[in-house]
Amino acid sequence: MVPSVLSLGYHAYRVLPVTVEVHLLPGTLGMQILGLADSALKESRERIRSALLNSGYSFPVKQITVNLLPADIKKEGGQLELAVLTGILVASGEISHGILDRHIFLGSLSLDGSVRDTPRLVSALLHAAKYEKRIAVIPAEAADMAAMIPGLRFKTLQAIEELSRLNDLEIFTGKEQLSPLTGTEVTFDQILGMEREKKALALAVAGRHHTLIMGEPGTGKTVLITAASSLAPPLTTKEKLESSEFYSLAENSSTLIQAAPFRSPHHTSSDAAVIGGGAKPRPGEVTLAHNGFLFLDELIQFQTRTLQALREPLENRTVHIARAQEKVVYPADFTLLAASNPCQCGYLFSRSGRxxxxxxxxLSGIGKISGPFLDRISIELDVQKQTTLQAGSLSHTWYREKVLEIDERIRSRNGKRGNNSLNRAQLMEHLQGSAEHRLLEDLSRRFSLSPRGQIGTMQVARTLADWNGKDKIGEECLEEAFQYRSIRLLAMSVFSEAA
Ligand SMILES: [Zn+2]
Incomplete structure (x- = not known):
């Protein structure tokens, strides 16, 4: 029987399950690796031979053919070496075939037969935690890292001699570590008043609605958004692992993501940095913000190209990156929280300044985002400078509890987070009755809402009904949802003035 050994490599900044098959054929002594291995792995032949001989195993006097599957995808990652070596040992009868079904092999080798850590191994370990029925066999050097990955079962190897008694090695299980409290968190309690804005942002977080806040300088837009991000419900273990996997590959970091990511690329960032791409495709900020927030400050300063390219992830929650040789899809299920001055001086919509x-x-400022971009935003909010300052009556903790309550409600109804994926037909069923249907048509005309924009507003109305603990969307929720469409009205008045 041809041994098939499971390992994990990388391709285009994603973890790729790789099956290693080893064939021993009579013939000349030699070894070839097939299946688009990167050059480092192709050069591992000598290391594998030397590791075997230095550890008391024999190197088969046969023609060794190693097949890496899937055959047509380029594979990277030095940690595939351990799987190749294990396959050779099983094929030559040095160790038992029975160990293969229960394990995933991850590690590179040194000439003396010790098993070594590799760069980016943490991504593979995070991925390995998804295999409930398999135990990861990893370098002892990586044990501390593995111990922090919730649910990962693993055994550690110092050297390849230990492969012969793999079944007797102790099994460890990774545990979730509590992250230390930073104590520097920005909260709503630091912002006086602004109850309308706080509620809108709490809705955005609970329902996962893309949101844009516009207003003159000094209205606290950035603080509001930063504080709102800390209202996010805790991530599930699955979400943490998923987000950490991309982080570790793209950022070369080995920290486990504990809370909803908050990414804030600068407006001078290239579209490849924001969206993903480049000569060798890699994930961008939209993917690093997956399961969390993408904060774009000074939105109208971003390049038009970047704003156009954002439309796909805003709508489909994934990004497709096409290059001559391949197409890559990355997840991008983030909530956009954008802030901007409406024009260069900042006072275009202001009631207090000119x-x-x-x-x-x-036109060049507001024109950049009105139309198709604004259609993909569900909450548009203009903020005015406050004339009288008053303490808010509702605390940050109150808003956080509210968001958690709505999140629970939505998840038990929709089977997933957020109301942002409900389609038109589903939303229509949530409308209370014929009066609501008429009101929706009437308001959509008045606000010049496209069919796409109308869906966004109905999704917000659904979250408002959840806020009020209602099963159906009534007139008051619809009317309130349309109040969060104020930027298009202000923009329209700028256009009619200019005409
Ligand atoms: Zn201006």
Whole structure:
């Protein structure tokens, strides 16, 4: 029987399950590796031979053919070496075939037969935790890292001699570590008043609605958004592992993501940095924000190209990156929280200050985001400078409890987080009755909402009904949802003035 050994490699910044098959054929002494291995792995022949001989095993005097499957995808990752070596030992009868079904082999080799850690191994370990029926066999050097991955079962190897008694090695299980409290968290309690804005952002977090806040400088847009991100419900273990896997590959970090990611690329970032891509495809900020938030500050300063490219992940929650040789899909299920001045001087929508931008300048700013981009935003909020400051009556803790309560409600109804994936037909069923249908049509006309924009507003209305503990969307929820469409009205007035 041809041994088939499971390992994990990498391809295009994703973890790739790799099956290693080893064939021993009579003939000349030699070894070839088939199946698009990267050059490092192709050069591992000598290391494998030397490791075997230095550990008291024999190197088969046969023609060794190693097949890496799937055959047509390029594979990277030095940690495949241990699997190749294990396959050779099983094929030559040095160790028992029976160990293969229960384990995943991860590690590189040194000439003396010791098993070594590799860069980015943490991504493979995070992925290995998804295999409930398999135990990861890993370098002893990586034990501390593995111990922090919830649910990962693993055995450690110092050297390849231990492979012959693999069944007797102790099994460890990774445990979730509590993250230390930082104590520097920004909260709503630091912002006086602004109850309308706080509620809108709490809705955005609970329902996962893309949100844009516009207003003059000094209205606290950034603080509001930073504080809102800390309302996010805790991540499930599955979400933590998923987010950490991408982080570790893209950022070369070995920290486990504990809370909803908050990414804030600068407006000068290239579209490849924000969306993903480049000569060798890699995930961008939208993927690093997966399961969390993408904060774009000074939205109208971003390149038009970047804003156009954002439309796909905003709508489909994935990004497709096409290059000459391959297509890669990365997850991008984030909530957009964007803030911006409405124009260069910042006072375009202000009731207290005067905008001194030229009509052309005004159009180039707000014009960049109105239309298709704004259609993919579900909550548009203009903020005004407060004239009287008053302490908010609701605390950050109150909002956080509210978000948790809505999240529970939504998950038990939709089977997943957020109301942002409900389609038109589903949303129509949530409307209370014919009065709501009429009101929706009427308001959509008044606000010039496209069919896509209408779905976004109905999703917000659904979250408002959840806020109120209602099963159906009534008139009051619809009316309130349309109040969060104020930017398009202000933008329309700028356009009609310029015309
Ligand atoms: Zn201005």
């Amino acid at each position: 905008c001194n931008c030229s009509p052309i300048k005004r």
